[in-house]
Amino acid sequence: EVLLQQSGAELVRPGSSVKISCKASGYTFTDYYMHWVKQRPEQGLVWIGRINPANGNTVYAEKFKSKATLTADKSSNTAYMQLSSLTSEDTATYFCTRGFAYWGQGTLVTVSS
Amino acid sequence: DIVMTQAPLSVSVTPGESASISCRSSKSLLHSNGITYVYWYLQKPGKSPQLLIYRMSNLASGVPDRFSGSGSETDFTLKISRVEAEDVGIYYCGQLLENPRTFGGGTKLELK
Numbered sequence: 001e002v003l004l005q006q007s008g009a010e011l012v013r014p015g016s017s018v019k020i021s022c023k024a025s026g027y028t029f030t031d032y033y034m035h036w037v038k039q040r041p042e043q044g045l046v047w048i049g050r051i052n053p054a055n056g057n058t059v060y061a062e063k064f065k066s067k068a069t070l071t072a073d074k075s076s077n078t079a080y081m082q083l084s085s086l087t088s089e090d091t092a093t094y095f096c097t098r099g100f101a102y103w104g105q106g107t108l109v110t111v112s113s
Numbered sequence: 114d115i116v117m118t119q120a121p122l123s124v125s126v127t128p129g130e131s132a133s134i135s136c137r138s139s140k141s142l143l144h145s146n147g148i149t150y151v152y153w154y155l156q157k158p159g160k161s162p163q164l165l166i167y168r169m170s171n172l173a174s175g176v177p178d179r180f181s182g183s184g185s186e187t188d189f190t191l192k193i194s195r196v197e198a199e200d201v202g203i204y205y206c207g208q209l210l211e212n213p214r215t216f217g218g219g220t221k222l223e224l225k
Contacts, residue, residue, distance in 0.1 A: 035214070045162065045205060047214040061213040095161055100152060100209060101173070103161035 002026040004096050004104035011110045012086055019082040020107045022096030029077040030054040032098050036070065036081050039106075040092045048094075051079060086111045115140045115208050119217035126196045127225045134191045134220045136206035141186040142169075150210035153182055153191045156219075157202040165204075166191065198224060 007021040022034065036048040049060035053072035060068060067090070069082040079096055086109075093106040116139040126132045136151065143149045153166040164173040166182035169189060179194045193200055201224060207216040 044218050045207070045216040047212075047216075050212075059212055100154075100207065100214070101164045101167070103163070106161055 002098065002102045004098060004102055006094075006096060006104040006107045009108040009110070011112065014087055014111055014113055016086055017082060017084045018086065018109055019080055020094060020109070022079045022081075022104050024077045024079065024098070027098075029072075030074060034070075034072065034079040035097045035100065036068070036079075037095045037097060038092045039095065043092075048081070053079065083109065088112070114213055115142075115211065115215050117206055117208055117215050117217040119204075119206055119220050121220060122218070123221040123223065125223045125225050126193075128197060129195055132193045132196055132222060134193075134204050134206075134222075136184075136189045136191070136217050138187045138189070138208055140210075142189075142208050142210050143186040144210060149184070149186065150208055151182075151184065151189050152207045152209055153180075154205045154207065155200070155202050156205065160202075162205060193222075196222070196224070 003025045005023045010018050012018045030053050033050045035050040038046045048064045048068050051058045051070040051072050058070050071080045091111045093108050095106045096104040118137045120135045124132050142151050149169040151169045154162040156162045165176050165180050170182045181192045183190050203219045203221050205216050205219050
C-alpha cells in the first residue's frame with residue numbers, strides 16, 4: 001500500500017523558515033516524482049513544484065522559485081520542502097503527492113507572531 | 114500557464130439525482146500520444162484530495178462507477194449519477210499535461 005506520511009503542524013514566526021517532510025512507503029521511492037501542492041484556507045490547489053528523488057532534479061512553479069526548496073533523502077525515502085522568508089501569505093496546508101494519485105495527509109503551516 | 118475554469122461554483126443535488134460539473138482549459142490537453150491529461154479530484158472537508166478520474170475518462174481504483182468523465186480537447190465534464198451523502202465536498206479538475214500543473218477553482222457539491 002502506498003503511503004505518504006507528512007510531518008505535523010507548524011507554528012512559525014514571520015521571516016523565519018520551516019522544513020516539512022513527507023515519508024514514502026509501499027513503493028520504490030526513486031521510481032516516481034514527488035510533487036508539492038499548497039492550499040490556503042478555503043482556497044484551491046496550487047502546484048509548487050516537483051522533485052525526482054532518483055537524482056534530485058527539481059522543477060518549480062515561477063512564483064515559488066525563491067520561496068520553496070525541494071530535497072529528497074533516498075536513504076530514508078523522505079521528501080522535504082523548505083519554505084523561507086515566511087509571511088502570512090504562506091499560511092496554508094501543504095501536501096506532497098506522488099503523481100497526483102497518492103496524497104499525504106497535509107501539513108498545516110501557520111505564520112504568526 | 115494553462116488556465117482551468119470550472120462551473121458552477123456550487124451545485125445542490127437531491128440524493129439519488131445526477132450532477133454534472135464542467136471544466137474548460139485554455140489550451141488543448143490532448144497530447145500527441147493520444148492521451149488527454151485532465152484529472153478530477155474530490156476533496157472532502159478536512160481531507161486530502163482523492164483521485165476520481167484520470168486521463169479524462171478512466172475511473173481510479175476504488176471509485177464507484179457512479180462517477181464518469183468525458184470531454185474533448187478543452188472542454189470536460191464530470192458526471193455523478195445517483196448522488197449519495199458521501200459525495201459531498203469540493204470537486205477539482207486539474208491538468209497534468211505540462212508544468213506548471215494547474216487546477217480549476219473548485220465546485221462545491223451539497224445535498225438538498
